[in-house]
Amino acid sequence: MKKILVTGALGQIGSELVLRLREIYGANNVVATDIRKVDCAVVQSGPFELLDVTEASTFTTIARKYNVDTIMHLASLLSANAENNPLLAWNINMGGLVNALETSRELNAQIFTPSSIGAFGPTTPKDITPQDTLQRPTTMYGVNKVSGELLCDYYYHKFGIDTRGVRFPGLISYVAPPGGGTTDYAVEIYYEAIKNQSYTSYIEKGTFMDMMYMPDAIDAIIQLMEADASNLIHRNAFNITAMSAEPEDFAKEIRKHIPSFKLNYDIDPGRQAIAESWPNAIDASAAKKEWGFKAKYDLSTMTEDMLKKLEKKLVQHAG
Template sequence: MKKIMVTGALGQIGSELVAKLRAEYGSNNVLATDIRVSDNREEGPFERLDVTDADNMHALAKDFGADTMMHMAALLSATAEKNPLFAWNLNMGGLMNALEVSRELDLQFFTPSSIGAFGPSTPKQGTPQDTLQRPTTMYGVNKVAGELLCDYYFHKFGLDTRGVRFPGLISYVAHPGGGTTDYAVDIYYKALQEGKYTSYIAEGTYMDMMYMPDALQAIVDLMEADPSKLVHRNAFNVTAMSFEPSQIAAAIRKQIPTFEIDYDVDPERQAIADSWPDAIDATAAVEEWGFKVDYDLDKMTADMLEKLQLKLKA
């Protein structure tokens, strides 16, 4: 990767991914694009882009001289359920445009999938890399279709497509963006601001999670991996930890002993969470490109609270 174009650059992952890529590859070598306008355009090149506009996407990538496309633009799980038709048009239309532009310009390609690609019939414990995928959400349907579409472009056109299935991602930089796992971000804000949190996810509901620094490093490591060693390419299971709400509350109490948690379950988001695995198996990612993580729940919690405290004071 030398010249990287990122779509959805102001989103939950994209905003931090762009900063990491610019630190590693040079600010002028990373073109950030989003349908919204950036307030920090002085940090590197930025262009407004609606990913459903294929012609503009092609023109921006070509003019920038991109050799890599990282397609991060998507509507997340809970938000997508509120407007499934719009979610399909944005998530699948945008992905198709990004793949076509990458094929036409011979770009290396990355897009993330998600644990949302699994469904209630998927094995919940030690979820295999290759397993039954019958999701019950529009977001999940989009992700399964996207995995297959990226595989198709690799086999049909030889496009160097790569991707991971992200678990819930936890970050102190971006605010929650409409995902089912976002309680695991909001709980830290409420711990510092109010000393208590009301969870919309029920006690005992396990979900896979990962701290954002590990997620970003996973993207870079996969994109820099030897392609001859990649068997799966487009949907590697990755995870760092699996926990339920009372466990993250217990981790917070190690830092804030008076912290309290209670529950007011949201049936819609709870149903989505119940359809996902409790803990997935990332063996394929470890074996094929050396996937690893640095943060467990306690280490992540300490860092989140420290960084958020500084952010909230500022």
């Protein structure tokens, strides 16, 4: 990777990935793009371009302008938002991906695009979900992700494009606010623990989902993109995870730092239905074997770091 273009650069993943990439590869070698522009570190620290990923010609024009050899395509509508507006989700998630792949084909650029545990469905084995298994999702987001996995495989086999990707679990970050995902409760719970010592979860007690702390997710992207292509059997949509947890697990860890913390429930039927269609815990052995994936954070170490960083952030904002 020498010249990298990142779409959705102001989103949950992009806002941290861009800064990390600029540290490694140099600020001028990482072009951040998004449909909006705000005054923030991503915009200030290197090249930034406005880009609606559904506009094919603009996508390719920007990539050519900077002579990019790598595209990290993160722009998408997340699970809960996608279910509320399925046609918009299809247009952004699939239309944007096609444009990213076509741009990669024209420039012969390597491309990363994330899939998700949302690509699985209620008929997928829920425990130790295999790398290769039945995928019949019942959400528009899930349909987009399965379609995207297949499309990336197609561009690799048909055109020889170096496509790579992972199936992200729920991602937890103190940097960007929640962005309309089903697993966002696992971010919100930390904010509310610090602000109010209580949280009302929209996900039911006992609902397990895979999760990962954002530093591990960022490392996984970079590690996969730098991996020797000859070692990659699956290429796209590697299962990765750091922990499988339910709301009470988060509460238990938070109480080690905030003993008065209380967890309540007010279930959102829509997001609960999505959560129940996803696995309880996935098998990440293919990623470990093919490119050495290993998460550094578990629930305990993540909680400690998350509370410390978030408290500092909230104090700064209050000041």
